[in-house]
Amino acid sequence: MRLWGGKYCLLLGLLLGLLGLFPIHVEACRLLPAPPGSENIFWVHVEGPCLPEEEKALAVKGADLLQALEEGKRIDLDRVLVVDNVMLDLLPLQALSEHPTISPALKKRLEQQGITAVRLIPGTFSIRHSRFENVLATNLTEGALLMLGPVDFTGTVFQQSLDLSKTVFVGPVRFSNARVDFEGFFIGSQFAQGVDFSQVIFGTHSRFHQAQFRDRVTFADAHFNGVAEFLEVGFHQAADFSRSVFSSGTGFSGSVFKG
Numbered sequence: 001m002r003l004w005g006g007k008y009c010l011l012l013g014l015l016l017g018l019l020g021l022f023p024i025h026v027e028a029c030r031l032l033p034a035p036p037g038s039e040n041i042f043w044v045h046v047e048g049p050c051l052p053e054e055e056k057a058l059a060v061k062g063a064d065l066l067q068a069l070e071e072g073k074r075i076d077l078d079r080v081l082v083v084d085n086v087m088l089d090l091l092p093l094q095a096l097s098e099h100p101t102i103s104p105a106l107k108k109r110l111e112q113q114g115i116t117a118v119r120l121i122p123g124t125f126s127i128r129h130s131r132f133e134n135v136l137a138t139n140l141t142e143g144a145l146l147m148l149g150p151v152d153f154t155g156t157v158f159q160q161s162l163d164l165s166k167t168v169f170v171g172p173v174r175f176s177n178a179r180v181d182f183e184g185f186f187i188g189s190q191f192a193q194g195v196d197f198s199q200v201i202f203g204t205h206s207r208f209h210q211a212q213f214r215d216r217v218t219f220a221d222a223h224f225n226g227v228a229e230f231l232e233v234g235f236h237q238a239a240d241f242s243r244s245v246f247s248s249g250t251g252f253s254g255s256v257f258k259g
Contacts, residue, residue, distance in 0.1 A: 029054040038076075042068035045078040055081045062086040062134070074123035074149070080130045089139040091119040101148065106170065106192075110144065118168075119145045129155040137163035144168050153178050164189060165207075175200050186211050197222055208233050216259070219244050230255055 029050035034043045042065070046058050060077060062084035068075060069091060095117050096107050110118070119140075125147055136158060138145045143166065150171040157179045165187035172193040179201040187209045195217040204226040211233050218240040228250040238259035 029058070031058055040072075041074045041076050043076045044080050045076075046080055056083075059083045059133075066090055069121055072122055075125045075127065077127040077130050080127070082127070082130060082132045082136075083134065085134045086132070086136045087139045088119060088121075088137065088145055091121070091145075093117045093143070094120050102146070106168070110168070115144050118143060121145070121147045122149065124149040124152075124171075126150070126152040127156055128152055131157045131159065132162075133159055135160045135163070137161065138166055139163070140166045142166075146170065150174075157181070158184070161185070169193070169195075172196075179203075180206075183207075191215065191217065202226065202228065205229075213237070213239065216240075224248070224250065235259055 027048035029046065029048045032045040032047050034041075044058075044060055046055075050058070059081040060083070062082065065075070065082065065086055066088075069088075096102060096110060096115070099120065099122075101122070110116075119138075145164075145167045147167060148170045150173075151169055152174045154174050155177045156175075159181050161183040162180050163183065163185040165185050166189065167186070168190045170192050173191060173195045176196045176198045177200070181203045183204060184202050184206045187207050188211065189208075190212045192214050194215045195213060198218050198220045200219070200222045202222065202224045206224055206226065206228045209229055209231045211230075213234065214236045216237045216239075217235065220240050221243045222241075223245045225247050227248050228246055230250065230252045232254040233252070233256075235255065235257045236259070239257060
């Protein structure tokens, strides 16, 4: 028995020694430091598993997000909680003639629709693997919101309504693996480059009425839990709906597929 006791103590000592050599690291919830050269970027990245109170303490307010947009900053959020409503109609209205970066073809198309002034987001808009606690919406009854840079909502959860109706997306758009718990509206939105809605879980009601997809778009493996409306939509290139699930019905009346 003494021999076995001695071996047990020896093994225990070796194990503790190995644990000392190879410590187990548990990542804490923390705000990562902004990288050099990010002065013109609203940059917030959170790392590590976060308790609800920690997530709340590091949250981004909707008002701060809007202020950064008004200052012309690019947006780069990762694993962040966004609290309060984000109403993009609060951005200032600007004349199309004030922005030489808008292509003549796009200006002409907007003017043909009677649009001479727009809200504008000039740079990258990236909010990945994050969570919107409240509504994100353009809230527009007329006019348009122009998003000139790439838009990336990969893996982001929208716990309330998402309404990006009347938005003109000039750059590529990614929503892959996102989740929309309630309404997801893109009424009259225009997409100039490729769009990725693959593996998105849509909520109670999804509307793409009169949207225009001028490049390739994929809804592969998307799941529409509520009614999905694709009425009078223009698909100018290939549109992929492979393995999509429509749980409560859908409609494509008046839509045109050119791809």
